[in-house]
Amino acid sequence: MHSPTHHHRRALRRLLHASALCLGMAAAHAGWTPIAPMDEARTLHTATRLADSTVLVAGGDTGNVDGGNNPIALATTRLYNPAANTWSSGPDLPSPRFGHTATPLPGGNVLLVGGREAGPVNSANANSLLYSALTNTFAASTGQLTLRRSHHTATLLPNGTVLVVGGRGIAGQEALSSVEIFDPVTGTWSSGIDLPARRREHTATLLPDGRVLVVGGYDNGNIAAQSAYLRDPATGAWTEVPVPALNTFYRARHTATLLPDGRVLVAGGNSHVTTTLVFNPADSTWAAGPNLPAVEFGGNSATLLPGVPGNVLVAGGDSAGGASVIASTVSFASGPGQATRQPDLVTARRGHTATLLAGGQVLVLGGETTGDAVTNTGELYTHTAPLPPANVTAQPGDTQVTVRWQAPAGTGTTPAHYTVTAQPGGRTCTANYPATSCTVTGLTNGTPYTFTVVASALGGIDSAPSAPPAAATPSAAAPGGPGNAQAVPTLSQWGVLLLSALMLLAGVRLRAVGS
The missing domain is CATH 2.120.10.80 (Kelch-type beta propeller)
Structure with missing residues (x-):
């Protein structure tokens, strides 16, 4: 796990890089x-x-x-x-x-x-x-x-x-x-x-x-x-x-x-x-x-x-x-x-x-x-940074969130990999190009997080962070999490269910005859 100081430096570097892009200074990288x-x-x-x-x-x-x-x-x-x-x-x-x-x-x-x-x-x-x-x-x-x-x-x-x-x-x-x-x-x-x-x-x-x-x-x-x-x-x-x-x-x-x-x-x-x-x-x-x-x-x-x-x-x-x-x-x-x-x-x-x-x-x-x-x-x-990923979405799970994105429209340097960062806490996951998803683990259930994705070219030249950030709150009951899992009936339970269905069907037929 990276230290907080590491994450602060990374955040500062990306902030400066985004400012340079706004000023038309990408070539300086x-x-x-x-x-x-x-x-x-x-x-x-x-x-x-x-x-x-x-x-x-x-x-x-x-x-x-x-x-x-x-x-x-x-x-x-x-x-x-x-x-x-x-x-x-x-x-x-x-x-x-x-x-x-x-x-x-x-x-x-x-x-x-x-x-x-x-x-x-x-x-x-x-x-x-x-x-x-x-x-x-x-x-x-x-x-x-x-x-x-x-x-x-x-x-x-x-x-x-x-x-x-x-x-x-x-x-x-x-x-x-x-x-x-x-x-x-x-x-x-x-x-x-x-x-x-x-x-x-x-x-x-x-x-x-x-x-x-x-x-x-x-x-x-x-x-x-x-x-x-x-x-x-x-x-x-x-x-x-x-x-x-x-x-x-x-x-x-x-x-x-x-x-x-x-x-x-x-x-x-x-x-x-x-x-x-x-x-x-x-x-x-x-x-x-x-x-x-x-x-x-x-x-x-x-x-x-x-x-x-x-x-x-x-x-x-x-x-x-x-x-x-x-x-x-x-x-x-x-x-x-x-x-x-x-x-x-x-x-x-x-x-x-x-x-x-x-x-x-x-x-x-x-x-x-x-x-x-x-x-x-x-x-x-x-000579130019990659373009930032687009259409970022976040799917919550149990103590984790899966983040997905799309390659941006337009021309730009092809990334070598993508890095997803969660805030608060600064936990990350990395996916090599051309993958378009990865899962941030070790999150706290019930805590709201935002997620941004940065594309990095070989040599460490980063894109601006994706915007707007995607939001998700991990939970044990989130879709795909253990708390939301559906129980599978046992063999004996299947028998009970089948008998109930047959009795229900027989009751419907009796009512039909009686009418």
């Missing part, structure tokens, strides 16, 4: 929480959210090397359950790889393409695989790419096909210009119109009108590019969209994030600049975005957060000149009109994955950390 670690360290892997909200993690570079000083890749996959904060094993890939892509398809399958195998630098493969979430298996190969590639991009187009652009090939192909298209209906690949320049570690962003914007990347001479191209969805042809000399724009390993208004925010990259650029597809023009606040990125991630228009979370990456790895995070808000520092990552990292979960949190996994060590750690970013 944003922060990072470590999760259960993976059993294997990995970087340059993929992490894909599935329809059931679990996350499929596939492949990756271990950070170790073999006798020939070649990196050792992983063929393993793992599944992360955010609600339970647990890991389980998935099916192995046919061969180890890193620097591949994973694209969720309509219907729930995931397409894995290419990647670098264990071995020399130019050891990319041409395999493509379909993962079935329904069977938790990889289907037979969906066919071979025309060219081997890793560090490419794969973009799901509005017609359901997947556009693969560029990447690193085999010897002499430090960067590719080729384009290939996968049709999931037929399970076949076809060639598209080549990109006008060779690119790897670039970005490809699907625009609302169906065009694809390719930005930056390394060319065949390992030089970061200052160029961008648009693909016409009708013809497949590419058009350059020149980048004006707004700032230094030699970028690779950067991020490009589609904003809710259709513009694209470009941030970070190996140019190690604090500037950002914003592309406007309405007139194919570029404008300077807000500067990063004294932080320089490369190998960073960027995730569009729900709930706040234009809010993009940029996390991790290299520091100035690539001398070290950083833990900084930055949030762009107001479409974007400003950049503000956010709480630092628990572990500095680059080359990690960042996955938006169904509840609005961001899951960061793996990557390289200080000293180029590859990590098995992960952490969860929560």
